[in-house]
Amino acid sequence: MQSYLTSGFLLLSLVLQIGNRCDAAAFAPGDDLVETLQGVEMVHSDLSTQKNMMGSLSVIIVRALGLNGDGLMKTNAVARMWYSSIYHETNEIKSDNPTWNAVYNLGVVETHLPLKVEVWDKDVGKDDLLISCTQYLTQGTHTFTCSGNGQVEVKYSLICEPGLTGSQCEVGK
Numbered sequence: 001m002q003s004y005l006t007s008g009f010l011l012l013s014l015v016l017q018i019g020n021r022c023d024a025a026a027f028a029p030g031d032d033l034v035e036t037l038q039g040v041e042m043v044h045s046d047l048s049t050q051k052n053m054m055g056s057l058s059v060i061i062v063r064a065l066g067l068n069g070d071g072l073m074k075t076n077a078v079a080r081m082w083y084s085s086i087y088h089e090t091n092e093i094k095s096d097n098p099t100w101n102a103v104y105n106l107g108v109v110e111t112h113l114p115l116k117v118e119v120w121d122k123d124v125g126k127d128d129l130l131i132s133c134t135q136y137l138t139q140g141t142h143t144f145t146c147s148g149n150g151q152v153e154v155k156y157s158l159i160c161e162p163g164l165t166g167s168q169c170e171v172g173k
Helices: 002-021 033-051
Strands: 054-065 076-083 086-089 099-110 114-121 128-136 140-148 150-160
Touching: 054 076, 054 114, 076 099, 086 099, 114 150, 128 140, 128 150
Parallel strands: none
Antiparallel strands: 054 099, 054 150, 076 086, 076 114, 114 128, 140 150
């Protein structure tokens, strides 16, 4: 009889730890405790994975150099960036060497996704894509450049959420 009480206490404490991710009403006397505990462990593992690879991200689109949008006239330069569903666009600067220093604080993001940056020459009819690149990010503060029809310089800072470490903010060891 004591083993049923111990098993019941263990099961109840696991259900309470998991919270509403487990349906306590689904457990009945006679259920196989091993199968139940394996199911609870799978839910717990899913919760841990959801908290993994998270960090605060700030991006600065610094400048572009040597753009050649229209050939004869200065480029109507604009930079665009995407991180997952987050999108930002700089202001337009009429220059082949624009400096934006546009700062975007994206907040807490999933760190395994790529950052996409493009530079465009805005025209009355159709905009011209000059530079496009995708960069996977790592923890810390870094600068990278992308080339195409000119170059663009981008800085970013990725800070792992508490308890996460490693280049992409994995679960702490």
